[in-house]
Amino acid sequence: MVTLTATAYTIPTDAPEGDGTLAWSSTTLVLAEASADGVTGIGWTYAPAVAAQIITGMLADVVTDADPDDVPAAWLAMQRRIRNAGRPGVAGMALSAVDNALWDLKARRHGLPLARLLGGARAVVEVYGSGGFTTYDADRQHAQLAGWVHEQGIPRVKIKIGESWGADTGRDLARMAAARKTIGDAELYVDANGGYARKQAIRVMRTAADLDVRWFEEPVSSDDLAGLGQVRDAVRPDVAAGEYGYDLVYFARMAPHVDCLQIDVTRCGGITEFQRAAAVAAAHGLEVSGHCAPHQHLAVAAATPNMRHLEWFHDHARIETMLFADAATPIGGRVTPHRDAPGNGYAFRRADAEKWRVQ
Numbered sequence: 001m002v003t004l005t006a007t008a009y010t011i012p013t014d015a016p017e018g019d020g021t022l023a024w025s026s027t028t029l030v031l032a033e034a035s036a037d038g039v040t041g042i043g044w045t046y047a048p049a050v051a052a053q054i055i056t057g058m059l060a061d062v063v064t065d066a067d068p069d070d071v072p073a074a075w076l077a078m079q080r081r082i083r084n085a086g087r088p089g090v091a092g093m094a095l096s097a098v099d100n101a102l103w104d105l106k107a108r109r110h111g112l113p114l115a116r117l118l119g120g121a122r123a124v125v126e127v128y129g130s131g132g133f134t135t136y137d138a139d140r141q142h143a144q145l146a147g148w149v150h151e152q153g154i155p156r157v158k159i160k161i162g163e164s165w166g167a168d169t170g171r172d173l174a175r176m177a178a179a180r181k182t183i184g185d186a187e188l189y190v191d192a193n194g195g196y197a198r199k200q201a202i203r204v205m206r207t208a209a210d211l212d213v214r215w216f217e218e219p220v221s222s223d224d225l226a227g228l229g230q231v232r233d234a235v236r237p238d239v240a241a242g243e244y245g246y247d248l249v250y251f252a253r254m255a256p257h258v259d260c261l262q263i264d265v266t267r268c269g270g271i272t273e274f275q276r277a278a279a280v281a282a283a284h285g286l287e288v289s290g291h292c293a294p295h296q297h298l299a300v301a302a303a304t305p306n307m308r309h310l311e312w313f314h315d316h317a318r319i320e321t322m323l324f325a326d327a328a329t330p331i332g333g334r335v336t337p338h339r340d341a342p343g344n345g346y347a348f349r350r351a352d353a354e355k356w357r358v359q
């Protein structure tokens with residue numbers, strides 16, 4: 001018998017955060033816990049708190065009688081259950097958190113590290129520092145990027161551009177130049193979060209030609225597949241998208257239009273669907289990159305043959321370091337999933353999290 005519980009925690013950011021098309025001052029983590037035979041696995045997503053209600057109100061009863069080792073069977077039952085609630089969106093995030101918890105439960109029940117249960121394609125996972133919010137002033141951006149590159153030795157970092165839906169390309173370009181100055185020879189990535197129009201994105205990158213940008217994420221809306229392809233064909237950096245992918249068909253549609261497919265294990269349908277989405281990418285000759293929620297990605301990232309890297313997103317890395325014991329530090333831009341403890345190796349700090357609990 002499998003029992004599901006869920007809680008939600010809203011944690012204020014350490015400074016106002018924003019990108020090209022959204023601003024926020026807090027982030028909500030929804031934790032799913034799956035228990036069987038006295039063992040509990042944990043999985044999480046970053047979603048509205050209502051995802052916790054979907055877990056307990058819609059998903060719990062369809063996995064009650066599942067064999068806790070048969071995660072794909074539980075996944076199928078959950079996917080069918082949320083048909084009318086909407087597979088893409090909050091229900092998909094709830095499904096993802098539970099799938100992640102079920103994989104962790106299976107590993108813990110068998111006394112295996114999750115990274116060993118999934119099997120390794122590599123011992124270490126490459127990460128990139130991700131932050132550089134449009135809301136930061138020059139000093140804060142410099143301090144964050146310098147910390148990653150010069151203190152932690154992470155050789156690739158990403159900043160947000162596309163400010164105010166592309167209305168301030170002058171500041172975007174100035175911040176990119178400042179970032180290049182801070183990071184020296186490290187790789188510079190940018191993410192417009194869909195803030196630009198097609199030709200505007202191409203013009204910005206051509207103006208920035210001397211900055212040697214290597215990664216241009218969502219130069220236009222990720223719904224504009226033809227636009228992604230148009231920008232990809234016109235600029236030097238790799239064009240990437242996929243963070244809003246909730247199902248396999250989404251990734252299959254997008255793959256022909258990008259250089260690298262992003263997948264988020266807390267949205268796409270959990271570890272079960274992450275591995276299938278990575279296979280879709282591989283069939284198109286693409287590598288994949290893990291989007292945000294770094295510790296939730298580590299084991300599956302190490303298990304994925306065509307994995308490029310993982311986004312060490314400032315907001316989530318900070319939350320996970322506060323809320324999960326034995327969180328990782330990406331020294332040198334590389335992180336190793338736990339291989340010496342059952343499951344994902346993280347223990348939720350319930351008492352510390354309680355002050356942020358909203359569900």
Ligand SMILES: [Mg+2]
Nearest residue numbers: 191193217243
């Ligand atoms: Mg992004």
